[in-house]
Amino acid sequence: MGSLARAYGRPLASVIAGIAVAWVLVLILVPLGAMVEQSLWWRESKGDISLTIDRLYNDISLIELDREAETDPAKKAAFDQSLADKQAEIATLEAQETNPPKTYGLANFTRMSGLHFYIFVRTIFYALLVTALALVVCYPVAYVVALASGPRKAVILMVALIVPYAINELLRVYAWLMILDYRGVINGVLQWMGFIDLDAREWIPFLENPSAVFLAMIYTYVLFMVFPMVNTLETLDRNQIEAARDLGASTFRIHRRVIIPHAKPGIAVGCIMTFMLSAGSYSVPAIMTRGQGGDWFSQLVYRQFYESNNWNMGSAYAVSLLVVCTAFILLMMRLFGVGLRDIAK
């Protein structure tokens, strides 16, 4: 803070610090805290509260009947007393019924049903698979763009990669929806070749298979793997490759000992982005399956918020996803020996 005031003067420094603090608190930390807090409590709605209330009302009617029949004033007063007691009890119970008390605990996490937990694990597994496949597919691409082409070819290739990357992800998913739909491109071609008859509804239901989501997801997020790798590979001095070759290293050895070690930060960033995007993707599964195929975890989260209206459960699901993604980031950083500063380049 002192150095800040020295650099920008006290008034300006306090404005800058104020904006930054507001950003950290209002946009990042407190909303995150609010979500975690929301996931840690629930309202206990006991089904038997209504029953107890009904029973109390019955009691009251009976006591009132007895009171009407009673002539002894002392006993009448006793009846009045018990009536007042019952009514007070009803009042507190009814308050609980309409506004059940908060209970804190981890139940939102442990209460996840078997099916939902299975979907959770499957989502993580598919996201890992998308990441691994994207890495394998993209490494040669990044290598050619960054190291194995002249300046002119590199520019053309970069544009060829940036254009699809810049197009909205929904539209990229939509393109695949058109291809795989019942009356989509593939089924259309199959009909044209005489294998199936669309009018007889003989189409192949690609969209009902989870791999449709998988295919579209690779297409949508594969480029997030390419660009970080290209960025790091471009900084590699080509003379190092030359030197390795002159010294008799095989192509495989050059990649393993020279190029891949240099690309490490890029690979880490690519993997983190691809995993994070696919594990948390709502767009791809929501559009591709349209309720016909298997669910993705993000769809369960969405439904907790906008259909079941159970924000506590939904927050717990979101926190679970966040924990897995954070763990993945930490793992990648340790595995590739890179820090946060390298990542954000």
Add this chain to the structure above:
Amino acid sequence: MSTATESAGARLVLNIYIGLFVLYLFLPLAVMSAAAFNSFDYPSVTQWHGFTLKWFVALAHDQRLLQGLVNSVLVALGVIAVSIPAGLSGALILTRLGERSGTMLYSVLVSPVLTPGIILGISSLIFWREFGMPGGLFVAVMAQSSFIASYAMLLFLARLQRQDRTLEEAALDLGASHLLVFRRITLPFLAPTCFTAAVVAFLQSFENYNTTVFAIGGEWTLVTEIASRLRFGLSPVINVVGVIFVALTLVAAITYVVLKKKPKT
């Protein structure tokens, strides 16, 4: 020109591989674009019923999509207004902080970039409900700004690393006030980055779906409207939106390449 480290055969294989990859990237987009001009009611290229522009006319009369476009622009402008000052402040502080406290603050400020978008949407939704703000355009602005400000900050940080600090110090020594130095030296130095950051923020906000869909509540932007259309049935009107996006991106990319080449010749 290029370092020929591979044999001719290996180069051929690599080139074919790249060609296939680019084809894989563009073919679905080409299919989507072509279907916008098919007069068949269902977006298709295999059942061609003749060339038409009627879906473009249909788009021009689609009130919800047009309102979505307006909403998207409003949200994007809001995001620029929030995230540029935030990103700039964050960067100015980080360049002056020591190694240790700097790393702490840095981790917090870049964390939204590494957080799944739906989490940002959800946490903003929950936070702003406490203040009586239900999901809508305002919450969408806040949710998007939380990570777009981080991108802006990274851009400012990169620029500030190349700053010659002696200039500011000299001005201060010569008796200029801090405010004057900031206005006459620091800000002009950062102005190009302000522009870049604003463009990046606009595009990021305009495209965003995963965060927005949670924060938007009952309102809609162009992108969330497209998504909800896609869930109910396909219409070539969406393909028209796609064609427009593809065309704008191509024009922007080509302009960029041409502009980048110019200074060399």
